[in-house]
Amino acid sequence: MRPDVLSVAAMVLLTVSAYAVARTLYLRYQHPLVQPVFLGASVIIGVLLLAGRSFEDYRAAKDVLGWFLGPVTVALAVPVYKQRARLRAAALPLAGGVALGAASTIAAVLVLAVLARVDDSVLPALAVKSVTAPIAIELARLQGGEPSLAATFAIITGTIGAMFGPALLTRCRVTDPVARGIALGTASHGQGTAAALLESETAGAMSSLAMAGAAVFTAAIAPAYIPLLLRLLLS
Amino acid sequence: MIGSVAAGAPTLPLSAGVARRLRLSFRLAGQFPLLVVLFYAGAALVQATGMPLPGNLVGMLLLLALLRLGVVRLEHVEEAAGLLLKHLNLFFIPLAVGLMAWGGLLGTSGLGLGLSLAGSAAVCLAVAGVAGQRLARKAGASDAA
Numbered sequence: 001m002r003p004d005v006l007s008v009a010a011m012v013l014l015t016v017s018a019y020a021v022a023r024t025l026y027l028r029y030q031h032p033l034v035q036p037v038f039l040g041a042s043v044i045i046g047v048l049l050l051a052g053r054s055f056e057d058y059r060a061a062k063d064v065l066g067w068f069l070g071p072v073t074v075a076l077a078v079p080v081y082k083q084r085a086r087l088r089a090a091a092l093p094l095a096g097g098v099a100l101g102a103a104s105t106i107a108a109v110l111v112l113a114v115l116a117r118v119d120d121s122v123l124p125a126l127a128v129k130s131v132t133a134p135i136a137i138e139l140a141r142l143q144g145g146e147p148s149l150a151a152t153f154a155i156i157t158g159t160i161g162a163m164f165g166p167a168l169l170t171r172c173r174v175t176d177p178v179a180r181g182i183a184l185g186t187a188s189h190g191q192g193t194a195a196a197l198l199e200s201e202t203a204g205a206m207s208s209l210a211m212a213g214a215a216v217f218t219a220a221i222a223p224a225y226i227p228l229l230l231r232l233l234l235s
Numbered sequence: 236m237i238g239s240v241a242a243g244a245p246t247l248p249l250s251a252g253v254a255r256r257l258r259l260s261f262r263l264a265g266q267f268p269l270l271v272v273l274f275y276a277g278a279a280l281v282q283a284t285g286m287p288l289p290g291n292l293v294g295m296l297l298l299l300a301l302l303r304l305g306v307v308r309l310e311h312v313e314e315a316a317g318l319l320l321k322h323l324n325l326f327f328i329p330l331a332v333g334l335m336a337w338g339g340l341l342g343t344s345g346l347g348l349g350l351s352l353a354g355s356a357a358v359c360l361a362v363a364g365v366a367g368q369r370l371a372r373k374a375g376a377s378d379a380a
Contacts, residue, residue, distance in 0.1 A: 015332075019325045036324040041331035048335070055335040062329035068319070069326050071270035073291035074277070075316035077298035081309070093370035101363025109355035116347030129352060130359060133330065134289035152337050153352060155330045160356050162324075168357060174364035178371045183364035187356050194323040204320070210363070212292055219288070 011061030018043040026198075032163035037191055041159075069190075076193070076208040083205035090178050090206065097179065098213040101186035103221065105130050107229055114233045122149065127226045129153035131215045132189040139222055154189065161188025162195040181206025186214045259314065266315035269307070273298050 022039040033039065048058060080087070087094075106127050113126050124145030128136045133154040140150030165188060169180050177200045184192035185207030193211055197204035277294025280286075286293070301307040334341065341348065 015328055016325065019322070019328055023322075023324065037327045037331050040324070040328040041334070044328065044332050045335055048332075055333065058329070058332055058335075062333060065326055065329045070274035070278075070291045070294070071267065072319045072323060072326055074270045074273045074294040074298050075312070075319045077295045077302065078309070078312060078316035079320065080295075081299055081302045084303075089374055090371065092374045093367040096370045097363040097367030100366045101359045104362045105355045105359035108358040109351050112351035112354045113347065116350055118344055118347045118351060122344075122348075126348075126351065130356075132289070132292075134291065138289070149337070149340075151330075152334060153348075155327070155334065156349075157352050157356055158327065159331060160353050161360065164353075165356070165360050168360050169364050172361050172364055174368050176368045176371055179364050179368035182367035183360045186363040187359035190323065191327050194327070197320055197323060208295075212295070215292065216288070 007057070008060045008064065011058055012064055014044060014047060015040070015061060015065060030166075032167070035159070035163040035195075037159050037194075038163055073190070079197070079201055079205040080208050083202060086178075086202065087205070087209070093178060094182055094206065094209055094213060097182040098186050098210050098217055101183065101210075102130060102214045102217050103225070105187065106218070106225065110226075110229050110233055120234065122146075123230060124226065125150040126153055127229075128218060128222065129157045130187060130189065131218050132211060133158075135215045135219065139219060143222065143226055155191075158188045158191030162191040165192060166195060166199065177203040178206050182210045185210030189214070263315050263318065266312050269312055270298075270315060270319075273301075 018040040019036055022034060022036040022043070025034040025039070026036050044058070048055070109126050109129060110123060113123060118126070122145075124143035125140045125147075126145075127143065128139040128145070128150055131139065131154065133151045136150040136154040137147040141147050161184060165184050166180070169183055174180055174183060180199065181196045181203035184196040184203070186192075188195070189211045193204060193207040196207035274291055274294040277292070277297055278290030280293050280297075281288060281290045298307065298312070302309065
């Protein structure tokens, strides 16, 4: 089945319009419910359901826009490079924040999921939810989890962090843009970085680095750490 | 005399604005392909070496290295990168729409999953944020007065 160009263009246009409206609202109100990814995706899902369409009708548009995440991730090198003078001084907070944050969130999600009686087969995919979706897919596969489920959890985590992260950090009296960027990137990868970039270039650069650091760190500890936690929790 | 100058004035900034936008579009059209090439170079490098990282992340590290080495200068990529990053959220929306396909699972154990994901995200934000801020103050990297 070949999707026709017109309907793909219509779906892309729908996505860009929903984004433009959500972004305007977010810049004005900064409320979690108008967070661009959350509101934009909700509007599109609503339109698809009302029109009696399934996700299959949207898939081609997802592939077109999703392709841009490649060059966009490469572009993250620019804020990192511009902040290079500050990065040298931030090496210690970055390493400490990323390592503690990534290790604690893996333990927390597994403990909470076991307490909430989530099915055991889902746990490996849940454990890697804080890293960026393309890495979560690979790590879940290595842990015997379901790759597409891991990508789903990564996206939900990213959306939650972008929606509530900035307010939670303010609540915890984390006001320093360096620390806010580290937290958003470690907890919510690319979407957290998008939220950090809206705050400041410093926060955005730190978040890009924390996202990369969390992915590398999680990949490094996962083979020993995740099976150990699962053994402790399920015995 | 004065009238004719005043009448001619509004068209001048307008055409200057159009020319500026055109020049910016040309620069963007030149800068964007460089980001694309680096993305595919990163993907190729991952395939060739089998390193456990995604190609886009390796592409980012490649651009960072090229900027540091001075092979690529900031003005070669800055405007295209700035435009894409300003609208980073746009590119995540289609992934979030993909959650539609998991409606079944999210319906049956959605509450437990949602609480686990939200709770662990909060733990991560608090731990990384507080630890990051303390260490930043200690290292003198903090912005806060």
